[in-house]
Amino acid sequence: xxxxxxxxxxxxxxxxxxxxxxxxxxxKPSHExxxxxxxxxxxxxxxxxxxxxxxxxxxxxxxxxxxxxxxSGLDNIYCAFMGNLHNLSQLNKQYGLSKGGNEAxxxxxxxxxxxxxxxxxxxxxxxxxxxxFAFVIYDHKDGTVFAASGSDGHIGLYWGIAADGxxxxxxxxxxxxxxCAKSFAPFPTGCLFHSEHGLLNFEHPTKKMxxxxxxxxxxxxxxxxxxxxxxxxxxxxxxxxxxxxxxxxGS
Numbered sequence: 321x322x323x324x325x326x327x328x329x330x331x332x333x334x335x336x337x338x339x340x341x342x343x344x345x346x347x348k349p350s351h352e353x354x355x356x357x358x359x360x361x362x363x364x365x366x367x368x369x370x371x372x373x374x375x376x377x378x379x380x381x382x383x384x385x386x387x388x389x390x391x392s393g394l395d396n397i398y399c400a401f402m403g404n405l406h407n408l409s410q411l412n413k414q415y416g417l418s419k420g421g422n423e424a425x426x427x428x429x430x431x432x433x434x435x436x437x438x439x440x441x442x443x444x445x446x447x448x449x450x451x452x453f454a455f456v457i458y459d460h461k462d463g464t465v466f467a468a469s470g471s472d473g474h475i476g477l478y479w480g481i482a483a484d485g486x487x488x489x490x491x492x493x494x495x496x497x498x499x500c501a502k503s504f505a506p507f508p509t510g511c512l513f514h515s516e517h518g519l520l521n522f523e524h525p526t527k528k529m530x531x532x533x534x535x536x537x538x539x540x541x542x543x544x545x546x547x548x549x550x551x552x553x554x555x556x557x558x559x560x561x562x563x564x565x566x567x568x569x570g571s
Contacts (some may be wrong), residue, residue, distance in 0.1 A: 321389065321400040322348045322357045322367075322377040322495070323456045324429035325465050327485035329373050335531035335544035337481045338502040347501040349482040357495060362435035376400060383443040387452060387475060396460040397432060399424045402491055403453035403475045409446070416451065427455050432464065433457070443511055449505035454507070456489050464515055471510030471523055480483065480543060482505025505534060520546050528552035529563050 349354075357377050358365055365379035377399050378391040390401045401424035405411065412421055412558045417429050426448045430445060452474035457466040467489055479489045480500025489507065492494050507513070510523045518530045530549035534542040 321379075321391075321402065321456065321489075322354070322375075322493055323400065323458065323467075323487075324482065325458070325487045325489075325515065326373045326377040326488070327487070329488040330465050331545065332479070332481065332487045333519060333529075333531060333544070335533075335546075336479065336487075336503060336505060338541055339372040340502040340540045340542070347378065347481065348499045349501060350486050353459055353482060353488060353495070353499040357492075357496065360495070361421065361446055370458070373463065374458050374460070374465070376456070376459075377457055386421075390422055390424035392422070392428055394425070394428050394557055395432065397428050398458045398460070398527045399428045399431075399455055401427055401453065401455040403451060403470065404421075405449055405451040405453060407448075407450040413482060417524055424455070427457065431459070435462075441525075442514075443525040444518065444561070445559050446512060446522040454491065466514055468513070468522070469509050469510040473509040477507035478504060478520050479507050502536070502542045505545055508546045511546070520554070524548045526554050528554050 354367060354377060355373060361379035367375060367377035369375050374396055381389050387403050391397050400558040405423050408423060408426060409419065411426055412419055415430060415433060417426060434445060444513050446468055452470050452472050454469045454475040461471040469475065477491055480496045481486060481503040482488050482499060488496055488499055511519055511521050513519050521527060521529060527548045527550060529546045531544035533547055534545055536542050
């Protein structure tokens with residue numbers, strides 16, 4: 321999976337962009353990153369572009385894995401999902417969805433329900449997902465990017481900054497590393513990211529996230545790791561009303 325989102329769409333943490341990228345191996349522009357993704361994946365890989373602002377690329381797994389890869393789209397909302405939800409049947413029933421829907425479709429439907437009318441904030445929804453998962457949503461109608469990684473850490477997700485300032489998200493560490501030079505880091509587990517409102521740990525939503533510098537094997541500063549700051553306190557997301565949804569979180 322690969323997502324590339326232009327800087328005007330995504331307000332990424334500034335600590336993700338390492339000053340060392342200007343003096344060491346250069347980051348790549350978006351079109352080169354896409355070319356690399358397509359060349360190293362199977363012949364049934366595909367990509368979708370949304371004007372000049374966003375790009376999603378996807379390839380089924382090249383080898384057997386206990387964790388599935390899925391891609392779905394509905395009503396201008398697109399989701400790339402990796403992993404498995406053990407309680408998918410229960411979740412589909414809870415949201416009044418079809419029993420035959422897969423994890424990617426559930427994530428889209430849950431996002432859409434909460435965006436439009438749901439009373440539950442995103443951290444409560446993600447706490448209810450049982451299993452190993454990571455996903456990226458692009459809402460083309462609202463121009464919103466939403467990503468999350470499960471707290472068990474079994475599905476690795478990485479993000480970084482491309483040469484043109486775009487945010488790159490993928491489960492492929494080598495792709496992100498080669499694309500973003502020193503400006504990359506693991507996407508923090510147990511966290512969600514909203515393109516307009518930033519990063520939040522959904523298991524500790526009342527705590528702020530703190531950037532911790534990363535130093536690589538060459539002694540060069542890379543994009544930061546992000547951990548929960550136990551001494552801080554976040555403004556809580558609204559719990560009731562029309563504003564308590566994934567689309568307006570943090571506004």
